[in-house]
Amino acid sequence: MQQAQGAIDAARAAGADKYAADEFAAAQTALQKANSAVADRDYRLALNYALDSREQAQNAAKDAADHKATARTDADRALTDAMSALNDAHIKLKAAETARVPPRLLAPPRQAITDADAAVQKARALFASGDYPGALEAVRPLIGHLHDVAHTLDTIGGPAVRRKR
Numbered sequence: 001m002q003q004a005q006g007a008i009d010a011a012r013a014a015g016a017d018k019y020a021a022d023e024f025a026a027a028q029t030a031l032q033k034a035n036s037a038v039a040d041r042d043y044r045l046a047l048n049y050a051l052d053s054r055e056q057a058q059n060a061a062k063d064a065a066d067h068k069a070t071a072r073t074d075a076d077r078a079l080t081d082a083m084s085a086l087n088d089a090h091i092k093l094k095a096a097e098t099a100r101v102p103p104r105l106l107a108p109p110r111q112a113i114t115d116a117d118a119a120v121q122k123a124r125a126l127f128a129s130g131d132y133p134g135a136l137e138a139v140r141p142l143i144g145h146l147h148d149v150a151h152t153l154d155t156i157g158g159p160a161v162r163r164k165r
Contacts, residue, residue, distance in 0.1 A: 034048075076127070093106065106156075116142050
């Protein structure tokens, strides 16, 4: 039972409670059943549950490592895409300002870009702290929104807005 508890603690440290929740919960349940069997003085059943718990906890730790690596890759890719879209939006905003688009037309895209900057910084902080699902969740909706902002800037910065001299 101590080995099972140690395996559960190791799995928790590996992030199994977040990345392999079902297997981790099964390991905890099996350990609880082992404790109940000991209380009932059924030591053979307790041993079976303890061994099962240890195996499930070890599997949860392995699954957590795999899922965490996948989540990290996905979050990194999404952050890269968001940064690219944000840079594109900044460039198009600068081009619209250079083309002397009226400030009232640029205010909403400028605010959207400012908000996106803050959201990307938050996502970077989540990523740095190891919260890859949180980072992915924070940045995923930004990418499409930033593409929309860039499209809007293309539209308002086009030749129809420029003044004739």
